Amino acid sequence: MIQLNTIHESPVTRRKLVIIGNGMAGARMAEDILAADPNHDFDIVMFGDEPYGNYNRILLSHVLNGSQEPQEIFLNPLAWYEENQITLHAGKRVTKIDRENKIVYADDVAEEYDVLIFATGSRPFVPPIQGTTLHGVFVFRTIDDCRNIAEYAKDCKSAIVIGGGLLGLEAAKGLMTHNVSVTVVEMGPWLMAVQLDEAGGKVLQQTIEKLGITALTSASTKELLGHTTVTGVKFADGREVAADMVVISAGIRPNKELAAEHGIVCDRAILVDDQLRTSDTSIYGVGECVQHRGMVYGLVAPIWEQTKALAQLLTGKNPQARYVGSKLATKLKVMGVELASMGRISDVKPTDEVVTFAEPGRQVYWKAIVRDGKVSACCMLGDLEPADQLVDYFMNDTPAPSRRLELFFGSGTKAQGADFSLADMPDDKQICDCNGVSKKTICDAIRAGKCTVPAVGKATRAGTGCGSCKTLVKGLIEAVNGEVKAEPSESWYVTAVPMDKPTLVAEVKIRELKSVSAVLRELGTADDEKSKNGLASMLKSIWGTEYIDERDARYINDRVHANIQKDGTFSVIPRIYGGITSADDLIKIGQVAKKYDVRMVKFTGGQRIDLLGIKKDDLPKVWADLGMPSGYAYTKALRTVKTCVGTEFCRYGTNDSTALGIALEKKFQGFEFPAKVKLGVSGCPRNCSESTVKDIGIVASDGGDWDILVGGAAGASVRKTDLLCRVKTQEEAIRVVGRFMIYYRDNAKWIERTYDFVPRIGIEKIRDIIVNNSLGIVEDLDREVEKTIAAYVDPWLERNNPVYAGQFEDVKTVPLPMVTV
Amino acid sequence: MQTSTQTRLALCQIDDLPVGLGRSFEVGETPIAVFRTRAGKVFATDAFCPHKGGPLADGMLAGDQVVCPYHAFRFDSQTGECDQANVCAIATYPIDVAADGGVFITV
Numbered sequence: 001m002i003q004l005n006t007i008h009e010s011p012v013t014r015r016k017l018v019i020i021g022n023g024m025a026g027a028r029m030a031e032d033i034l035a036a037d038p039n040h041d042f043d044i045v046m047f048g049d050e051p052y053g054n055y056n057r058i059l060l061s062h063v064l065n066g067s068q069e070p071q072e073i074f075l076n077p078l079a080w081y082e083e084n085q086i087t088l089h090a091g092k093r094v095t096k097i098d099r100e101n102k103i104v105y106a107d108d109v110a111e112e113y114d115v116l117i118f119a120t121g122s123r124p125f126v127p128p129i130q131g132t133t134l135h136g137v138f139v140f141r142t143i144d145d146c147r148n149i150a151e152y153a154k155d156c157k158s159a160i161v162i163g164g165g166l167l168g169l170e171a172a173k174g175l176m177t178h179n180v181s182v183t184v185v186e187m188g189p190w191l192m193a194v195q196l197d198e199a200g201g202k203v204l205q206q207t208i209e210k211l212g213i214t215a216l217t218s219a220s221t222k223e224l225l226g227h228t229t230v231t232g233v234k235f236a237d238g239r240e241v242a243a244d245m246v247v248i249s250a251g252i253r254p255n256k257e258l259a260a261e262h263g264i265v266c267d268r269a270i271l272v273d274d275q276l277r278t279s280d281t282s283i284y285g286v287g288e289c290v291q292h293r294g295m296v297y298g299l300v301a302p303i304w305e306q307t308k309a310l311a312q313l314l315t316g317k318n319p320q321a322r323y324v325g326s327k328l329a330t331k332l333k334v335m336g337v338e339l340a341s342m343g344r345i346s347d348v349k350p351t352d353e354v355v356t357f358a359e360p361g362r363q364v365y366w367k368a369i370v371r372d373g374k375v376s377a378c379c380m381l382g383d384l385e386p387a388d389q390l391v392d393y394f395m396n397d398t399p400a401p402s403r404r405l406e407l408f409f410g411s412g413t414k415a416q417g418a419d420f421s422l423a424d425m426p427d428d429k430q431i432c433d434c435n436g437v438s439k440k441t442i443c444d445a446i447r448a449g450k451c452t453v454p455a456v457g458k459a460t461r462a463g464t465g466c467g468s469c470k471t472l473v474k475g476l477i478e479a480v481n482g483e484v485k486a487e488p489s490e491s492w493y494v495t496a497v498p499m500d501k502p503t504l505v506a507e508v509k510i511r512e513l514k515s516v517s518a519v520l521r522e523l524g525t526a527d528d529e530k531s532k533n534g535l536a537s538m539l540k541s542i543w544g545t546e547y548i549d550e551r552d553a554r555y556i557n558d559r560v561h562a563n564i565q566k567d568g569t570f571s572v573i574p575r576i577y578g579g580i581t582s583a584d585d586l587i588k589i590g591q592v593a594k595k596y597d598v599r600m601v602k603f604t605g606g607q608r609i610d611l612l613g614i615k616k617d618d619l620p621k622v623w624a625d626l627g628m629p630s631g632y633a634y635t636k637a638l639r640t641v642k643t644c645v646g647t648e649f650c651r652y653g654t655n656d657s658t659a660l661g662i663a664l665e666k667k668f669q670g671f672e673f674p675a676k677v678k679l680g681v682s683g684c685p686r687n688c689s690e691s692t693v694k695d696i697g698i699v700a701s702d703g704g705d706w707d708i709l710v711g712g713a714a715g716a717s718v719r720k721t722d723l724l725c726r727v728k729t730q731e732e733a734i735r736v737v738g739r740f741m742i743y744y745r746d747n748a749k750w751i752e753r754t755y756d757f758v759p760r761i762g763i764e765k766i767r768d769i770i771v772n773n774s775l776g777i778v779e780d781l782d783r784e785v786e787k788t789i790a791a792y793v794d795p796w797l798e799r800n801n802p803v804y805a806g807q808f809e810d811v812k813t814v815p816l817p818m819v820t821v
Numbered sequence: 822m823q824t825s826t827q828t829r830l831a832l833c834q835i836d837d838l839p840v841g842l843g844r845s846f847e848v849g850e851t852p853i854a855v856f857r858t859r860a861g862k863v864f865a866t867d868a869f870c871p872h873k874g875g876p877l878a879d880g881m882l883a884g885d886q887v888v889c890p891y892h893a894f895r896f897d898s899q900t901g902e903c904d905q906a907n908v909c910a911i912a913t914y915p916i917d918v919a920a921d922g923g924v925f926i927t928v
Contacts, residue, residue, distance in 0.1 A: 464893065527884045556879040568876045814846055816828065
């Protein structure tokens with residue numbers, strides 16, 4: 001009676017809201033209603049299956065592994081319901097709904113309603129196989145399941161988890177803490193099929209296997225074995241695996257039966273519209289039990305969006321509120337593996353672009369799907385560094401950067417540009433990977449007055465390795481000091497001679513300086529090894545056969561024509577023109593590898609064969625036995641010409657890429673440059689030899705012409721080539737390439753790769769000079785090509801006549817004299 | 822009782838040392854790198870860089886410094902000190918060249 005009076009005294013018409021379900025969706029629904037309706041216009045009644053208040057199901061595995069007590073994961077204790085005047089019928093199951101009179105019945109309770117909300121959630125799917133009722137078989141869904149599993153696991157040595165999804169892996173992780181050896185069985189071909197693609201699933205599998213969990217994929221469970229207690233699992237292929245207990249985590253099924261029985265339209269789940277209304281306008285639905293625009297969600301984020309929209313609508317706070325579906329972007333941690341998932345990664349159309357990055361050594365795998373210029377799905381595993389950026393692109397429908405790799409690496413694969421904040425970088429972040437120099441070390445040096453890139457390099461070594469971090473160092477100087485001091489030495493060709501390259505070349509010619517020591521003696525202000533290397537390269541191109549070749553101006557690789565390795569041995573890569581070899585040559589290489597006990601025989605990225613671990617003493621013998629010319633893989637010269645099979649074999653080929661590749665490599669072998677030069681020739685626009693990231697790439701067009709591309713890179717820096725010109729014939733292609741090579745050789749700074757040189761000069765200017773002959777020098781360039789070809793001698797012929805004492809000797813042994821006492 | 826004895830012994834002839842470069846020796850069981858600068862100075866150091874074991878005789882000379890071929894750490898020909906603060910110095914060995922071109926090391 002008292003309560004009746006209260007209702008009548010209320011200033012507005014009170015309505016009665018009944019929520020079926022007291023899980024995360026139901027309880028959140030009540031909270032959102034309370035928040036949107038501070039005057040309490042609704043009387044709220046809730047029914048919950050479980051005899052508790054609601055709890056955070058996401059934390060169940062913590063209860064299973066003992067890191068949290070059950071009471072810690074409760075969201076709303078029973079007192080909360082009282083405080084908010086919510087009537088909770090805990091442990092009571094709704095069995096009947098009288099839609100006409102708007103009454104729900106549960107056991108011995110009946111409640112009238114104005115508004116009814118289904119938040120019945122879902123239940124674990126138990127596959128229809130024999131043995132699921134055996135003792136020792138569990139599902140993993142509720143707090144009671146957790147307790148029962150943990151209790152039972154105490155007496156078990158082995159457990160099988162059926163289902164390799166998120167929940168299954170959580171269960172496996174929980175079981176591990178009970179000293180049970182766990183096998184995860186997944187019916188699909190890989191783990192976490194909802195969040196990951198195949199490659200990602202495989203990476204995850206390797207990672208969890210390292211933790212000691214066995215994972216079986218493509219394993220369809222046929223039967224649970226045992227008489228009264230489970231003893232193992234039998235698979236469809238007849239295999240049996242023994243186990244003391246089985247946890248089934250094979251997905252969830254929406255609890256739609258109550259709704260369906262009462263005539264509410266259902267498909268896979270209860271159907272709702274954008275106002276979250278079912279087919280009965282007084283009845284709504286939220287959470288895992290509903291299907292909205294074809295989607296059934298099993299994560300909390302969409303549920304929060306649904307309950308919020310419905311609360312706004314029902315309380316009248318925002319009658320226009322609508323739920324239009326959720327974009328799913330989640331970051332999870334499964335067994336210590338960080339994972340981010342956005343959209344549906346398995347949804348790939350033929351027109352989509354797929355961008356992937358993998359780093360198997362660290363179990364890192366990133367994949368993004370770009371549809372109509374926007375990120376439609378993404379999964380990331382192992383390292384979530386760019387995940388926030390991807391979430392932004394995905395959630396806000398931001399157009400993806402035209403250089404797709406910027407999705408993962410910001411706009412600064414080379415320069416770490418605009419999107420990348422140096423200030424936000426942690427102090428211990430390594431800037432120079434070659435020398436292991438941290439941001440803090442560099443910033444300390446800058447604060448101590450080192451305000452040029454070379455000064456920082458001298459103080460900290462940063463930027464003195466491969467040099468690819470110099471832009472970052474420059475950025476740090478700008479950030480710390482405000483500006484980078486002008487550094488005159490930056491324009492010098494080498495640091496030991498204070499002149500830019502044109503001045504230096506002119507001086508060298510006037511004074512007829514033909515050796516490195518002569519240049520240093522007459523023009524130098526210092527003496528360092530890098531300057532000597534640079535001068536040697538330059539003098540050789542100026543003087544050709546007149547050059548006085550002093551071997552102490554060469555780096556070890558250039559002295560012994562092989563690449564030094566970390567253990568003092570060398571690698572030998574013979575030239576394989578155009579990446580095409582023969583059975584006889586392969587046999588010969590194999591025999592040499594055996595004879596000299598070669599520790600590793602490796603195919604290089606440039607379609608050649610690398611013999612690693614050769615002692616210096618053996619180099620001349622290995623070269624003699626191979627009988628092949630040097631591949632120049634150790635020096636700043638023409639390296640490889642990578643080809644595809646082109647018209648010779650490929651059914652798509654439009655021109656003869658192998659013939660051109662071989663011709664280029666034969667013609668230009670031994671050409672030395674300020675930095676290495678790699679070529680690629682592709683026989684059709686599909687570009688299988690990746691010519692667009694080579695220093696010089698040649699790609700056959702659909703019509704069979706050749707596009708000459710320059711300035712590409714795919715190493716520490718990544719750059720797509722620029723189109724220099726299109727030519728008709730192989731001869732023209734070779735001529736243009738030769739002219740570009742000489743122009744680059746004579747105008748680039750020391751160690752300046754084409755990917756820096758081409759943008760520095762500008763492709764238009766280069767095209768004017770090389771193609772349109774704007775300077776009138778192309779005949780000179782052609783002559784220079786012929787001169788350089790004439791000067792070519794295979795350096796491996798030095799095997800017969802070493803040019804200095806001990807050139808091919810590891811160590812000279814000098815015995816101690818016998819001591820007489 | 823132990824005594825440390827220093828031994829001076831013949832290593833090679835001066836022409837066995839390439840100009841401006843180094844050469845590896847194993848004197849008894851001690852690996853040693855011997856260098857001959859373009860200016861005519863001869864000196865000897867430990868054979869391996871204390872950083873990552875780079876073979877110093879395969880390095881280059883920058884003035885009177887040896888530059889390791891692996892990561893370009895520099896060591897002084899006289900003191901053996903490294904140009905990097907936290908890399909320890911290498912040992913150097915007395916060496917002398919006789920009038921007939923014989924090179925002697927004292928170990």
